Each structure stands twice: as C-alpha cells, then as structure tokens.
Amino acid sequence: MSIFLEKRAQSSRLLSAMVPLLAIILALLMGAIIIALTGSNPWEAYREMFVGAFGSGYALSETLVKTIPLILCSLGVGIAFRATLWNIGAEGQLYMGAFAAGGIALAFPQGQGWWLIPLMVLASLVGGALWGLIPGLLKAKLNVNEIITSLLLNYVAILWFQYWIYGPWKDPLGYGFPYTAPFGEGAWLPTLAGTRIHLGLAFAVLAAVFLFFLLKSTRVGYEIRIIGENPQAARYAGMNIPGAILLVFAISGGLAGLAGMGEISGVIHRLQPAISPGFGYTAIIIAWLSRFNPWLTIAVSFLFGGLLVGGYSLRAFGLSDSLVLILQGLILFLLLGGDILTRYRLRWKGSRA
Amino acid sequence: MNEKVRMEGIFKRFPGVIANDGVDLDIREGEIHALLGENGAGKTTLMCVLAGIYSPDAGTIRIDGEKALIRSPRDAIRAGIGMVHQHFMLVVPYSVAENVTLGLNKPRFLLNERKLEAEVGKVAQSFGIQVDPHAKIWQLSVGEQQRVEILKSLYRGAKILILDEPTAVLTPQEVRELFVTLRQMARAGHTLVIISHKLEEVMSLSDRISVMRKGKRISTVNTKDTNPTELARLMVGREMLFDLHKEKAIPGDEVLSFYNLHALSDKGLPALRDISLSVRSKEIVGIAGVAGNGQRELAEVITGLRPATSGKVVVNGKDVTNNSPRQVIDQGVAHIPEDRKGTGTVPNLCVLDNLMLKCYRVEPFRNGPLLNLSRIREFAQKLVKQFRISTPSLETPVRLLSGGNVQKLILAREIATFSELMIAVHPTRGLDVGATEDVHQMLLEQRSKGAAILLISEDLDELLALCDRIDVIYEGKFMGEVPAEGEQIETIGLMMAGKKGGTKEPEAASLQAHA
Secondary structure, X not given: OEEEEEEOOOOOHHHHHHHHHHHHHHHHHHHHHHHHHOOOOHXXXXXXXXXXXXXXXHHHHHHHHHHHHXXXXXXXXXXHHHOOOOOOOHHHHHHHHHHHHHHHHHHOOOOOOOOHHHHHHHHHHHHHHHHHHHHHHHHHHHOOOHHHHHHHHHHHHHHHHHHHHHOOOEOOOOOOXXXXXXXXXXXXXXXXXXXXXXOHHHHHHHHHHHHHHHHHHEHHHHHHHHHHHOHHHHHHOOOOHHHHHHHHHHHHHHHHHHHHHHHHHHHHOOOOOOOOOOHHHHHHHHXXXXXXXXXXXXXXXXXXXXXXXXXXXXXXXXXXXXXXXXXXXHHHHHHHHHHHHHHEEEEEEOOOO | OOEEEEEEEEEEEEOOEEEEEEEEEEEEOOOEEXXXXXXXXXXXXXXXHHOOOXXXXXXXXXXXXXXXXXXXXXXXXXXXXXXXXXXXXXOOOOEHHHHHXXXXXXXXXXXXXXXXXXXHHHHHHHOOOOOOOOOEHHHOOHHHHHXXXXXXXXXXXXXXXXXXXXXXXXXXXXXXXXXXXXXXXXXXXXXXXXXXXXXXXXXXXXXXXXXEEOOEEEXXXXXXXXXXXXXXXXXXXXXXXXXXXXXXXXXOOEEEEEEEEXXXXXXXXXXXXXXXXXXXXXXXXXXXXXXXXXXXXXHHHHOOOXXXXXXXXXXXXXXXXXXXXXXXXXXXXXXXXXXXXXXXXXXXXXXXHHHOOOOOOOOOOEEOOEEOXXXXXXXXXXXXXXXXXXXXXXXXXXXXXXXXHHHHHHHHHHHHHOXXXXXXXXXXXXXXXXXXXXXXXXXXXXXXXXXXXXXXXXXXXXXXHHOOEEEEEEOOEEEEEEXXXXXXXXXHHHHHOOOOOOOEOHHHHHHHHHO
C-alpha cells in the first residue's frame, strides 16, 4: 500500500476556492488538539478568542486597528507575488517606513501644520520603497535570489530602527527607557471618535483600489501580469523586465512602509523598539489565502486581525498567545499543501496496480 | 498479426469541447499505425488516454485481449506503453542520463552518475540513438531533446511506443534515420503509433492509417490500398488544394541586412560564424538547414533577444545591432518564434491578453499610462474573426487552444501590428494541413503587401513553395544560396550536409553591396 500523486488534467476551480477555507478549518481543528493537550477546553478557548476579537464594539474596533497594517503589508506582498517576486521583506520595509516617518515627526515636535501628516506619509512610502528596492535592484541587475535578500534585510532594518531608539533618538526625559519622545499631536493620524481606528484604514482601502486598478487597467499592471506568468514571453514582447521588477519592489515596499507609518502615527504616537507583532510575516499568509486578490485581501486581513486580537484574550484564559502563531503557521502549511492537491490528486495504491 | 491494443468507446470531454466522442481503435502487434487528422481532431487526447495521462470519461482499453486499467503514466509503463510528446516532458537543468532514469526505482539509493551515464549511453547506442548522456537538457537542440524522449520510453522497456508528431522537429536526414529506427523496432516486434498530419510521411512509413476528425475515428485503411488524395479528403472532409498561388514579385528596397555576424549558443560555443545576408521588401528569403546549426540563434540575434559578439544588423537603414527587443520591435520587426508556448504566448492568460502582447503600448490602444480596453477588445475581436482563430471566447486561456489556433493567434498579432519585416521560425511546425495552408497564405499576402520575410524552416517543400531564394546554414555559416526552384533540392541537400555550393556566395555579395 502506498500513496502517490497523480496530475490532474484540469485543475478544479471549485477546489482551488475551497482550499483556503479547508486550510483554516483544519488548522483550527489541529489547534484544538494542541489546546486540549495543555489541559484546557478547546471549545471555550476558541469562544474566548472569538468574543475577544468580534464579540463587542470595542473588540471589533481593536480588530480593525490590527487589520490596517495587515491589509497594507498583504497588498504589497501580494503584488510582488503576482509578478512571481517573492518579497519576504515586508516586516523590514514596515520598520523602514516607520523610521522615515518617525524621523519627520521627531524633527517637528511642535509641528501643527497641515503638511506634517502628508510629509510623513510620503516619507514612509519612500522609506519602505527604498528598502524594498535593495532586493529589487539585486534581483533586476544581478539576478540575486530575492527571497534570501529580502528576508535577511528584515533583521538589518529592525536593528537599524532600534539603534536610533536606544541611541540618538532616545527620549532624554524617558528615565532611560528605550522610547523616543512622544510625537506632537500634529503628527497623529486622526481617529474615529472613541476608538483607536485611525485614518490608515482609508489608506488601506485606497491602496486596494489602486492595486486593482493598476493590474486591470494600466500598461504597467498588464506587464506585471505577463512577467509573472511567463518572463520569456515578456522579454520577447520587448517589455522592460528589470524596470518592472524595480517598480514592483518599490510599490511593495512602499505599502509596507505606509503600514509602519500608520502604526506609529495612528496608534503608538512615538517610536519604541517593537512596533509590529510580525505584520509583515502574517502578510505572506494573507496574500496566499486571498490569492493576491485586493478585495479578498481586505477580508482575510480582517480575519487575521481578529486572530491577533483574539489571541490577547487567551492570556486571560491562561493560555499563551503564541497559539496564534501556531495557528498562522498551520494555516500556511495546510494552504500550500492544499494547493498541491488542486493540481494533483492523491491515489492510494494497493498491492495490485 | 495479433491484436495488441483495443480501445472501445473512448469518450473524453474538456471544458467546452468533446475531444474524443466514442472512439474505437484497434492496433495490431508489430505494426506501424498512423493516427492521422487535423489539429484538434482528438488524436493526441486519444493517445494520452492510452498512455495514462488523461482518464477517459467512458470507454475501455484492452491490451493483449485483457481489460487494462490504466490510471497513470506509471500504469501505462507497466503495461509496456510509452509516449513521446510533442512538447517534451524533460527536466531542463538535469542531464540526459538523469532524465532517462528519472522516476525509476533504480538505483534505489546512491546515484553513481558516471555508471548511470555509461549505461544510458549503451542503451542509446543499441537503438542507434545519438545523444551525449552527460549533456544537460537545456544545452540540446529540439531534435536532440526528442531523441532523449524516445530513449526514455525505450529504456523503460516500452513495447508500444506512441510518438506525437515525431518529425515535426526533425530535419529531412533525421526523419530518414528515425524512420529506419522505427521500422527496425516494428520488425523486432514493437508496436508503434505515430500521430501525424503529414500525408507523405504517413504513406511512406505506416502499415495502417486511422483518420480522425472532430473527435471521431472516420476510417481505418491499409496504407497500400490508399493514396494521399483520399486521405486528405478523409481528414478535412473537403478536397484540398496543394498548389499555392505565388505571384511573381519584384523585390524593392533592402529592409534587413546583417554583416559578418557572430554569436554564441546557450552552451557558450560559437553558433553563428561570420554570416551576412540581406532581405528586400516583397521578398521571402528562406534559411534551410538541419536543426541546431544556428537558426534559432540567428532569429534571436536579429530580434534583440541574443547579443551578437560581433557584426552588424541593419533594419530599414538603422543600425539595430544589440538593441533591446523593444527597440527592434519599434523598427517594425515581427517575430514568429520557434517556441509557441514558452515564448510566443502566455498560455495561462486569455486570448485577449495574448493578442495585445505587443500593441498594448502604442496608440490607439494605450491611453497615457492606461490601457484602452474597449479599443483592445474591438481589435482582438476583429483579429479572431479575420484570422479564423477558433476559440470559445476572448477570455479563454490560450493553453486550451489547439496548436494551430495558437499559431494563428501569434500570426494574427504579429501581422496586425507590424508589417515591414517578419522573422518566421518554423511557422508551420506541428500544424495540420488546413492551418499550414492558412499560414502559408498569410505569409504570401504579407509579401505582396511589401513586407520582407526571413523564413527559417526545416520543411524544404515549404521553403521551395514560399521563398524567392534560399540560403543554407550549416554550423553557423552559410553554405551558399540558390533560387527557390524544385530542381535545386539536390544542391540544397548537399549544402545542408556542409558542402559549399549554390549560385553565389551571399557573404561576398552583400559585403560588396555594403562597401
């Protein structure tokens, strides 16, 4: 008795749509086993998470707060994946965006001008884009594997960010704590009354609209689709492939950078050593789950925002919130495994063929 | 002869098309059975069912009288069935020996590459197949890759060998060699199925012929009891005209010329060695030659896809040597590439996306940085109609189209967008009679409209029918030039084997013109 894979003549569209759903359900079931092994009741733990994430107005608003950076990072990662450029560096690009925007905010502590926020937005876009362009340039000019470079640059970006907070930008009135001084209120993104939901939500939705439009109706979007599917045909058609690679990395990094700006300007209002619980990595999972579709990205980001926020209420329940990371990992693992099944079918073979 | 394979009521449906509509077929032991039909007639699908690649929706297969359940290529191999596909199923970065032994449980654990290569080389030699077991697939010409595919099946002990359009990629000499090998195999008791649409080939090689049309088997005849005219009628359901009407044309201005061109192959070896030629408008110049003698490299150098190491390429009086593909396209150069699925189209994207591949950036299809999608759609609809591309819709992915329709799509796109100079590489390879005729007509039409055409082909009949003059390439050099007349076929044959000849030495001629 053995199991083997047989290629499907036609990959099923229905199956391909079902795989993300099944991956989530299976991951939850496997997570339940882990919870049960710790001696807790999985059903109650999941209910706790659900209530913590979606069960009240406050919970929903907190979920939305986490959804904002997730959408922006996932859109950035998604557009790169669409061009078969594996940008794993959203986390670092987010930090570089926050660094650039934070630098502006700290430079104008009294800044009350209308221009401060737009300037910070611009700085974060440029900061993230420049950081994304490093693996982009290496890929376009020297064909260096972008998975490795973009991933490793995450650590560089975070350490660079932290150097400024522990060093030159440390708040002199902060009793030695590793924080910068709080931003002036002119550098705060406006929030929805009574909640922490900030203007970044609008940026995120606009970014989704922008990407949808870019892919569907612009020349460069068409080029990105062709390059992603068949680079040789793109070259044959005379497309500027290095140029498109650079553009995609710039957009990808810029969007992650904007996510970083949203976090520091909309939520934290200062710089601190950690500003992201791994938004840039979670974005990889979201991008795959949503099949790089901008609208689905918004929906899936909301779910993952809920997963993050729900995870915090696990602590009150006596469980570690790293369960959330386990669930995320399981979902990606099952999703990639499930994708194989859309192209191949499993066959069980007995002793006779 | 005993019945070796019997297929009964094979039915296979793909989205939007019934590929096999209740096909019965019997194949006898030791015969060469030709499966003849136009593109999209269902020949390949039927054989893919036999080779375990597709599961039929209905129908049974018997081998040696016993019902066989063939669910995968592995089952097929176990039943002694091997298939050589038109599009090769090779792992490109791997060596020949690795590809041949891939998937076999032998050796089970440790790979001894040298031993493996020696063994594969020995088997190849015993079948008279010339291939370097150590070479990597990406370094091989299309013809050499096919030999690897055949070797792969034989190495697995195939008794029934299916070949899908085996001569489509071969030179006349290679075809002859292949036929000798195939006849030998049949005499030794192998059963062979040849998928083809080339009448002469089928007539000269096969014992019996089954003709398919629109998913059905129309008829099976003994080869000695039939003739090409009858076969053509069975295939297309109408009498075919074999004669092309080629008008006499007086060539105009020089559109393409290249001088003392040198370039390297993928392997880094000299592929083009000091070749020169010019093509004028209203003229089709053919490049004949055995595959792998620099034809692909020549097309790529002209179109900017491969750097020239020295020499000069001039289009419309402008030096385009080592320009980008984009700059060459902008000079009005159309390119029908050799590899339709890998280069000429994006198979996963739809007909519309593929038709706009080159025009999307020019007026009126662009709108600043945007695409003018309604204009593009109009344009695509017009092309589909004008070039009779048979597709369910503009949104259909190109991978679902038959080979002939993919080629028509490429031609439609290239002709519609550019017309000054066309580089056509094997434009009818693998196409059926109807599609081939369409393509030939389109090329001749472009010629009368004033285009200059460089036609690279291995089909001498095609070259003689279409061209005004023919140059023969051998090991990256031109052996000489002849007018495209039937009586030149012997001279061309000699030149293809490396003998200088012809009425003039083209290098000298164009050099003088240049100086």
